[in-house]
Amino acid sequence: MIEAIGNSGIIQQKSGIELSPEPRELKGKNTQSFSDVLSNAIHNVDGTIRESHHKVEQFLAGETDNVHDVMIAMQRAKMSFDLMVEVRNKAIQAYQEISNMQI
Numbered sequence: 001m002i003e004a005i006g007n008s009g010i011i012q013q014k015s016g017i018e019l020s021p022e023p024r025e026l027k028g029k030n031t032q033s034f035s036d037v038l039s040n041a042i043h044n045v046d047g048t049i050r051e052s053h054h055k056v057e058q059f060l061a062g063e064t065d066n067v068h069d070v071m072i073a074m075q076r077a078k079m080s081f082d083l084m085v086e087v088r089n090k091a092i093q094a095y096q097e098i099s100n101m102q103i
Contacts, residue, residue: 041087045080052077
């Protein structure tokens with residue numbers, strides 16, 4: 001029954017989901033390794049923190065009087081750092097669970 005619906009093309013047209021039993025090939029597509037993704041994320045967090053420090057320095061030096069931009073940059077840096085810490089905690093937790101598994 002599912003094959004008949006999948007072969008009719010109705011689901012593919014409505015949802016844009018491809019129903020094929022073969023795994024999708026990743027050759028020729030822009031793929032990154034896990035370490036590259038983590039490295040880019042850490043660099044992005046570092047960039048938001050640096051931007052926040054720069055805006056605070058500008059505000060303290062009197063170069064800008066827009067407190068809203070400074071506060072938004074500080075909150076963005078805090079939230080991105082907190083997210084990075086939580087991702088690290090989950091990765092450590094997953095590693096510990098895997099290392100404690102019985103073989």
